[in-house]
Amino acid sequence: MKRALLLNSDYAPLHFVSDMDAIILFYKGRAEVVASLETGLPSEWDETFSSPSTSIRVPATMRLLKRINKRWKPPRFRKKVLFNRDGWRCQYCNTKLGWSTIEVEHVLPTSRGGQTSWLNCVAACKPCNSRKDNRTPEEAGMPLRKKPAYPSSLHFWDAMRSDSWHPDWDHYVPRD
Numbered sequence: 625m626k627r628a629l630l631l632n633s634d635y636a637p638l639h640f641v642s643d644m645d646a647i648i649l650f651y652k653g654r655a656e657v658v659a660s661l662e663t664g665l666p667s668e669w670d671e672t673f674s675s676p677s678t679s680i681r682v683p684a685t686m687r688l689l690k691r692i693n694k695r696w697k698p699p700r701f702r703k704k705v706l707f708n709r710d711g712w713r714c715q716y717c718n719t720k721l722g723w724s725t726i727e728v729e730h731v732l733p734t735s736r737g738g739q740t741s742w743l744n745c746v747a748a749c750k751p752c753n754s755r756k757d758n759r760t761p762e763e764a765g766m767p768l769r770k771k772p773a774y775p776s777s778l779h780f781w782d783a784m785r786s787d788s789w790h791p792d793w794d795h796y797v798p799r800d
């Protein structure tokens with residue numbers, strides 16, 4: 625199943641929607657298919673969605689015609705989303721990691737009151753995690769590559785790491 629990147633009316637990325645939801649948004653007149661900045665053609669997948677009455681290309685990038693204001697609240701902590709946020713790289717030595725080598729590292733150690741939270745956790749490799757031990761990055765002399773932040777809704781999507789990435793999305797979403 626292909627997905628579509630949904631942009632707000634000002635082209636700020638909101639989140640991904642299923643191919644079905646993208647088509648419904650289109651037919652309800654709530655969103656338009658964006659033109660590719662490369663080709664000027666509609667940003668679509670090669671695949672076609674067919675029903676008895678219609679056949680259209682599956683949209684890849686859509687824009688809401690009416691701006692929505694999203695009330696923001698911090699999402700619940702999830703390991704996999706944390707790893708997506710950190711690009712599956714150790715935040716101390718920058719090594720690219722996979723499920724067998726990646727660990728959640730507490731910036732302020734749990735033994736010293738550190739919480740398991742978006743702002744206190746980073747992805748790390750096992751050697752860095754054990755080297756840092758019960759110390760802060762400052763004490764260990766191991767600076768973080770970037771300050772931990774809340775994930776964006778885009779970090780919740782698995783295809784951040786898969787092949788089904790549409791090239792038009794590069795204009796709107798940084799790809800780790």
Ligand SMILES: [Zn+2]
Pocket residue numbers: 714715716717718719748749750751752753
């Ligand atoms: Zn490391």
